[in-house]
Amino acid sequence: MHLDHDEEDYNLSLAKFESMLKTNKVLFFDSEEFEEIILHYLDMGKASLAKKALKLGLEQHPKSTGLKLVQVEMLVYDDKLDQAEKLLNELYAIEPTNEEIFIQKANIYSKRDDHEKAVEFLQTALLYTEDYADVYNLIGMEYLFMDSLELAKENFIKCLEEDFEDQSALYNVVYCFEFLDQNLDAIEYLKTYIDRNPYSEIAWHQSGRLYYGVKDYENAVRSFEFATYIDEEFIGAFMEKGKALERLKRHEEAIESYNRTIELDDPTSYALLRIGKCYEKLGNKVEALKYFNKTVHEDPLLDKGWIAITDFYVRQKNFQKALFYVNKALAIDDQNRMYWKRYATINKAMSMFEEAEFGYRKAVEHGDYQLDTWLFWVDMMQNMGENNNAILTLIQAAEYFPEECEIEYRLAGLHLSLHEEEKGNFHLNNGLRLNSKHNTILEELFPMVWERQSVQDYMAKHKKSE
Numbered sequence: 001m002h003l004d005h006d007e008e009d010y011n012l013s014l015a016k017f018e019s020m021l022k023t024n025k026v027l028f029f030d031s032e033e034f035e036e037i038i039l040h041y042l043d044m045g046k047a048s049l050a051k052k053a054l055k056l057g058l059e060q061h062p063k064s065t066g067l068k069l070v071q072v073e074m075l076v077y078d079d080k081l082d083q084a085e086k087l088l089n090e091l092y093a094i095e096p097t098n099e100e101i102f103i104q105k106a107n108i109y110s111k112r113d114d115h116e117k118a119v120e121f122l123q124t125a126l127l128y129t130e131d132y133a134d135v136y137n138l139i140g141m142e143y144l145f146m147d148s149l150e151l152a153k154e155n156f157i158k159c160l161e162e163d164f165e166d167q168s169a170l171y172n173v174v175y176c177f178e179f180l181d182q183n184l185d186a187i188e189y190l191k192t193y194i195d196r197n198p199y200s201e202i203a204w205h206q207s208g209r210l211y212y213g214v215k216d217y218e219n220a221v222r223s224f225e226f227a228t229y230i231d232e233e234f235i236g237a238f239m240e241k242g243k244a245l246e247r248l249k250r251h252e253e254a255i256e257s258y259n260r261t262i263e264l265d266d267p268t269s270y271a272l273l274r275i276g277k278c279y280e281k282l283g284n285k286v287e288a289l290k291y292f293n294k295t296v297h298e299d300p301l302l303d304k305g306w307i308a309i310t311d312f313y314v315r316q317k318n319f320q321k322a323l324f325y326v327n328k329a330l331a332i333d334d335q336n337r338m339y340w341k342r343y344a345t346i347n348k349a350m351s352m353f354e355e356a357e358f359g360y361r362k363a364v365e366h367g368d369y370q371l372d373t374w375l376f377w378v379d380m381m382q383n384m385g386e387n388n389n390a391i392l393t394l395i396q397a398a399e400y401f402p403e404e405c406e407i408e409y410r411l412a413g414l415h416l417s418l419h420e421e422e423k424g425n426f427h428l429n430n431g432l433r434l435n436s437k438h439n440t441i442l443e444e445l446f447p448m449v450w451e452r453q454s455v456q457d458y459m460a461k462h463k464k465s466e
Contacts, residue, residue, distance in 0.1 A: 065095055072104045079110050101128035115142045133163035149176045157196055164197045174206045183210050201230040205237050220244040235261045242274060251278040269299035273308055303332040310342060322346050335370035351382045369400050378410060387414050405434035411447030432462045
């Protein structure tokens with residue numbers, strides 16, 4: 001491999017400097033060589049070597065503006081903002097049209113959280129710079145800090161007009177569009193950008209993400225495909241293409257896309273899980289279970305993997321195995337209301353009412369306020385003979401669902417079971433008022449109450465008054 005001339009010179013300068021440090025011999029470098037050496041060490045995170053190079057550089061070139069600007073950068077990095085500003089003022093007196101002075105001034109004010117002042121200095125830098133793209137990008141970042149997303153977006157767009165290959169600006173402009181909830185505008189902008197730069201895999205990938213966000217899955221797949229044509233190892237594009245294909249129910253193609261990510265890198269638990277889900281949708285239960293097991297083998301702490309196996313066995317009505325796997329998921333995340341609901345549902349299917357009641361109770365404790373969760377929980381209490389607790393729970397549920405006949409009929413049945421006629425009739429009346437056709441809830445859950453002549457008479461009286 002042949003290095004270009006500039007890179008050879010740079011590597012020689014670096015080797016020469018490091019040799020000088022080892023031998024303690026003082027060698028001469030021009031000021032630009034010192035700047036490159038210092039910036040190299042800063043990029044490598046070797047601040048002490050950068051400072052050593054700066055000290056030697058200023059000894060050999062005490063009037064170099066470039067080195068003094070690097071010194072300013074290092075002072076700002078060390079939060080010595082007053083010293084940096086003082087040095088910049090001295091440089092400004094010598095070179096009042098040097099754009100780097102204004103950029104560093106802006107950097108100082110940005111560090112002080114005075115972003116409006118930083119923007120002022122950057123706009124002055126625009127008057128003197130030849131690198132407009134870089135300055136527009138910096139202005140965009142300052143507006144981001146101020147949460148002025150519209151102005152940030154405008155400046156990132158200007159940056160891309162100057163340098164359409166600036167990837168950070170491209171990501172930032174899409175971020176602004178999305179934050180402003182302008183996804184369709186972002187798609188249109190990327191169309192014009194792609195017209196100028198059709199081989200930008202990032203632009204195609206971002207287009208795919210945006211199309212996916214607005215549920216245009218066909219165009220999402222197309223965009224992700226173009227991204228993978230340009231970069232055949234773009235794992236993220238293959239992964240997201242798989243997700244879009246799933247949405248289109250093209251499960252075999254989705255499997256191919258997920259498998260490509262596994263070929264390119266170590267298998268991720270997410271890709272294995274999605275492949276399993278696709279095989280399940282295709283009716284291939286053997287392959288589905290194989291990939292679900294691979295998922296939890298790859299990442300035993302991925303609760304979603306254990307839940308996928310749980311749901312698989314629930315669909316097969318193999319509740320014993322489903323219970324084993326839902327317990328694995330709960331061992332990882334015991335605060336997940338959906339996992340507790342599954343635990344309860346599985347136990348209910350096995351007529352293990354005490355465990356089911358516990359599961360529904362934990363689901364509600366962790367924020368599941370769905371009506372069916374409350375009702376299943378109460379039904380488990382009733383099966384266990386805990387009528388008073390069931391009544392208290394229904395009263396709590398009624399705070400969330402004040403006009404729900406299913407709650408009223410259950411309250412009527414429970415009160416009447418306890419021979420609390422007045423309360424029972426009150427709730428029975430509420431239930432009939434809300435939905436008289438659903439009075440069969442009483443027959444189904446409280447057959448002994450339903451058969452009482454007094455209850456039949458009450459319902460008949462209500463029907464006549466309708």
